[in-house]
Amino acid sequence: xxxxxxxxxxxxxxxxxxxxxxxxxxxxxxxxxxxxxxxxxxxxxxxxxxxxxxxxxxxxxxxxxxxxxxxxxxxxxxxxxxxxxxxxxxxxxx
Numbered sequence: 001x002x003x004x005x006x007x008x009x010x011x012x013x014x015x016x017x018x019x020x021x022x023x024x025x026x027x028x029x030x031x032x033x034x035x036x037x038x039x040x041x042x043x044x045x046x047x048x049x050x051x052x053x054x055x056x057x058x059x060x061x062x063x064x065x066x067x068x069x070x071x072x073x074x075x076x077x078x079x080x081x082x083x084x085x086x087x088x089x090x091x092x093x094x
Contacts, residue, residue: 001048002048002058005046005047005048006047006048006058006061008046009043009046009047009065010061010065012039012042012043012046013039013040013043013065015039016035016036016037016039016040016043017036019032019033019035019036020036021041022024023036037072040068040069040072041065041072043065043068043069044065044069046065047062047065047066053062
């Protein structure tokens with residue numbers, strides 16, 4: 001079952017990566033951006049959790065496939081932190 005989830009994640013990741021390429025190659029489109037972000041988020045949730053099987057090759061793939069999710073999560077957290085600490089100061093203390 002884990003192999004099916006990994007194969008499905010690989011397909012979704014590949015399609016999402018192509019859509020990011022398409023954003024740069026054929027012009028920006030909000031729908032393409034939203035679908036690519038949704039694809040990366042879906043890869044994170046479809047990927048099997050820590051398997052105890054013999055599939056050691058899952059670990060390097062998981063690191064690569066989880067990078068876009070971590071980048072999206074970091075961006076959202078940074079925007080939330082920025083809006084929460086919005087006091088009009090740019091944050092430079094001399």
